[in-house]
Amino acid sequence: MDERYDGTSRRRLLQAGALGAGAVIAPGVLSAGKAAADSTAAATTTRADTEHPRFTLAVVPDTQYLFDLDRGDATPLIASFEYLIDQQSAENIVFTAHLGDVVENALASEFAQADPVFTVLDRARMPYSVLAGNHDVDASKDDTRGDSAYLRTFGPQRFRRMSTYGGSTQNGYNSYHVFRAAGRQWLLLAMDWRPSDASFAWARGVIAAHPRLPAILTTHELVNADHGNPVAYFTDHGNRVWDQLVEDNDQIFLTLNGHFWPPGRVVRKNAAGNDVHLHLTNYQDRYYGGSAMIRLYHFDLARNTIDVETIAPWILDQDPARRSELAEGEIELTDDTNRFSVPIDFDQRFAGFAPIPVRPARPAKQLVVPGTAAYWRFDGPLSDQVTDHSGQGNHLTRVLLSEDGISASAEYHPDQPGHASWLFAGGKKPARGGYLRTADNAPLNAMTFSKGYTIEAFVKLTDDGADHAWQGLLSRMGTGADAGKTGSDPSEPVVNLAFSGGRQLQWAVYPLDRNDTFTNWGHERVAGQWFHLAVVNDGRHSTLYVDSSPLLRNPATPSNGLATAGKPWLVAANHYDNVIEQAFAGHIGELRIVTRALKPSQFLNA
Incomplete structure (x- = not known):
């Protein structure tokens, strides 16, 4: 386990340039273009405010149709990443979590297309995590599967340079980050599509090694939901995740997964009697493979609320006069399943592992x-x-x-x-x-x-x-x-x-x-x-x-x-x-x- 983090986020230099619609990215092309733009464009430095009580966690669900042999288009995801970079200060975006199924067929050529897109975040020094979905690896095996194109692209070597990176399992498929927001540190676990028992033990050890940190679990499969009923329910594997990792670890208060659609959510009590909020978010079934739609979790510790919104920056940035009819309906999802608020008394919810110290009496x-x-x-x-x-x-x-x-x-x-x-x-x-x-x-x-x-x-x-x-x-x-x-x-x-x-x-x-x-x-x-x-x-x-x-x-x-x-x-x-x-x-x-x-x-x- 590589223990390398200082818990602080960094900001980027705003970067110019974007790829046209339908472009297939060759390895290194985006990196070279961005480097050239950076050398000539005026740079604006932004920075997340890690002490402000309001901050944003950005969530990127399944992007697999954007990287599907020669049928994909990376432009929507580039637009989403550049939106997050541009809005980092205004929205106080402290971290971005991808929920897996980066690509469609687990091919090296597809990861070669995805690699430079994520370099947009790397160059901006925006901390993020990526985990393996079933379309990223051999889905028939657990995380002891060995080498893969996914691991060569999104293994520990990619994240070690991030200030938030805390470490990975020995097999490289599970990692954790610690980021600072609202004046405290937060733990985020990025778990594989199918963690082995040893990896669950590793995750429990990570939580035990950070006993006072509230924890967010991201993984590819945990809960599912049906059309017409947004109340999510556990899959068989989701029950395994709950039993091995979530139920007895009170620090986990929020879980985020993709894989299924439509979105849904549910609340379950853990062994300590506290609420765990379990959210499913995935838009790959929608127009343009989901248009790289993102979820923004706006934590507000002053109001004891998480406000959640779902937007498509790629469509939002299009000229309204030229925007297609289908695109118009995807700019922002405002139904109760995709735009909602989660009331949480953070001090009370975290009191079992991180009680607020009583201010001493003063003479x-x-x-x-x-x-x-x-x-x-x-x-x-x-x-x-x-x-x-x-x-x-x-x-x-x-x-x-x-x-x-x-x-x-x-x-x-x-x-x-x-x-x-x-x-x-x-x-x-x-x-x-x-x-x-x-x-x-x-x-x-x-x-x-x-x-x-x-x-x-x-x-x-x-x-x-x-x-x-x-x-x-x-x-x-x-x-x-x-x-x-x-x-x-x-x-x-x-x-x-x-x-x-x-x-x-x-x-x-x-x-x-x-x-x-x-x-x-x-x-x-x-x-x-x-x-x-x-x-x-x-x-x-x-x-x-x-x-x-x-x-x-x-x-x-x-x-x-x-x-x-x-x-x-x-x-x-x-x-x-x-x-x-x-x-x-x-x-x-x-x-x-x-x-x-x-x-x-x-x-x-x-």
Whole structure:
């Protein structure tokens, strides 16, 4: 096993030139033409972003009719490869996998035609894998068959120069690659049409040698599908693959195979009880031998989704005015079998072999930045007083509106410094639950924040129901009238950070420089999900953030400071006309108030 890879992909110089339709490629012709073009054409360097959470795996199924004695045409596959090269940066294409049946008759002359076409990818330094299908080799034998034209063309010697190449079986017919994408490494196995028991053992060893890598299995035959029923089913050989390799290896979450048509897919639970997505893709039965149609698997780890599309770059690039009627229908396949999304919670799916490390708790003293006016953490046992870690003496006292209105919880936001929270069981009509308040003489009560402020909190709302409409997370006792403000509704609190009936975040305050309320609005939040929120004012404008992302409805009108009537602050409650009508319903992890504008890189969740 040749252990040669660094897990990074490289980019290519865009290459000029293409062969005409119907051309039969002689060995070396394409290489010479491309080399000449490279020496004269202006080069553009592209590169895949291996850290971005969205990346693309390109899949090329059976191309055998394009290399069929003197009946083939390599032009569609050249177009597909050049499309992948041209789109590498835009689509963040990190790897390309061919699913076998490169040629029709396993002849050396056919592989001589295919060889320079794949050199398009070689020269561009686009990593890829190729495996043997039944039309590439003697289909009556397993991978101990010995030498073949396939092996001389697509054996280990072709892939050793790739940075992703990890090694091959001793017989050369099975290989693996490790590529980097979305900030992590991924394992891809390219298995022969008929692996021997020894090759299955080799594959299990590869997986064991990379115990934390999610794995994609590519092979030529595994599942089949029938016309009119896109739900795939296992072949006898597919069951052998499942039994020997997939079922007991939780790292394999996706399998890709060709050989049969039409396309289909199915999900099966492995021994660990996790989903394995098994996809069949093959278009050789369609116009022009499938037109070198490709599948693009767009992984999006931020959205926990794989978006799949199927396109024919060769047809897409044709002049629409000259495109044939049959070609028109093949530009892109948009039915549910060929264009779909696969929801996968990647962190959860990979937790059994690559759990996300828990971010260590951080001591409160590390988060007391210059200007911290108050910093409350709810990571200790339930008590009547919550310490202000800022050192400014703005401690909180617990107030119960009903029995068991506040309880300690082990839940917390994954980026929260303190690893716990308090659960507030608030409600209204009548007011119930509990809240916290500063002392009557707390220094925070008199502060006006004329030079700016940042208010942060880790929150999880408990319920979507209207029973908690307009619940307050942070408020200041005292009304607009108490602070000498007569605009709008002077009975409103001078400061109110709350959630509307639609769970939209609202920051409604009386600034120092205005006689009326000033309101920032956020979008609707989902109950049961932790999030970090922040209100930042730089002395002139206020901006709401959720999970460090600025929101839309932030007023352009200047706003300076916060009016005060010198009364206490409330955590987990608000008031109207100095009457507390309800308490907050949900978890609060911690809350910090700073007397200046912080950047998102300085937030508690950074």
